[in-house]
Amino acid sequence: QQQVKQSPQSLIVQKGGISIINCAYENTAFDYFPWYQQFPGKGPALLIAIRPDVSEKKEGRFTISFNKSAKQFSLHIMDSQPGDSATYFCAASRDNQGGKLIFGQGTELSVKP
Amino acid sequence: KAGVTQTPRYLIKTRGQQVTLSCSPISGHRSVSWYQQTPGQGLQFLFEYFSETQRNKGNFPGRFSGRQFSNSRSEMNVSTLELGDSALYLCASSGNPISYEQYFGPGTRLTVT
Numbered sequence: 001q002q003q004v005k006q007s008p009q010s011l012i013v014q015k016g017g018i019s020i021i022n023c024a025y026e027n028t029a030f031d032y033f034p035w036y037q038q039f040p041g042k043g044p045a046l047l048i049a050i051r052p053d054v055s056e057k058k059e060g061r062f063t064i065s066f067n068k069s070a071k072q073f074s075l076h077i078m079d080s081q082p083g084d085s086a087t088y089f090c091a092a093s094r095d096n097q098g099g100k101l102i103f104g105q106g107t108e109l110s111v112k113p
Numbered sequence: 114k115a116g117v118t119q120t121p122r123y124l125i126k127t128r129g130q131q132v133t134l135s136c137s138p139i140s141g142h143r144s145v146s147w148y149q150q151t152p153g154q155g156l157q158f159l160f161e162y163f164s165e166t167q168r169n170k171g172n173f174p175g176r177f178s179g180r181q182f183s184n185s186r187s188e189m190n191v192s193t194l195e196l197g198d199s200a201l202y203l204c205a206s207s208g209n210p211i212s213y214e215q216y217f218g219p220g221t222r223l224t225v226t
Contacts, residue, residue: 044217100212
């Protein structure tokens with residue numbers, strides 16, 4: 001049972017463009033939604049995270065948009081750069097169990113110069 | 114601060130053997146979670162330890178076990194290895210009491226032949 005569905009699987013964006021990755025969840029008990037970035041041969045790195053009482057959070061070029069009623073959240077990467085080329089994972093956890101993350105399947109982002 | 118460290122980084126084992134992987138969290142972090150990453154199943158939660166106690170457990174067979182020591186270092190053990198156990202095993206630590214903001218190590222690449 002896939003509790004967090006992520007799309008698209010892969011994404012190609014031109015340098016300077018906006019990259020958008022979407023996630024949908026089923027469990028309304030989820031209360032923490034982080035995004036991770038993973039480069040080949042490395043562990044995932046925490047990018048940005050949001051709680052359901054906030055509809056949007058921005059950190060630098062990265063923005064999370066959260067729609068509680070639709071049970072969806074998305075990552076927007078503004079002014080995408082070739083160095084942003086990596087695999088991105090959304091995740092969720094419930095009931096103050098931050099240590100038990102349920103991950104989406106990942107999106108492989110390629111930013112073309 | 115030094116990041117999460119995992120040893121060994123690479124390991125090759127034979128079916129039926131057992132293996133122990135080690136994780137040293139970020140200094141001051143008391144929560145350690147373990148994840149398995151494979152191309153087919155993605156990132157899956159194994160278990161979480163906090164102050165030497167298992168706080169959460171994922172849906173893995175009993176062959177997978179773990180423990181945490183008083184200095185917060187953690188080990189995971191896989192007994193009777195199967196080919197399907199070949200994966201990247203990731204450890205993450207958190208300094209938050211409910212384990213938000215998990216920081217991952219580089220992982221241990223286990224190959225079972």
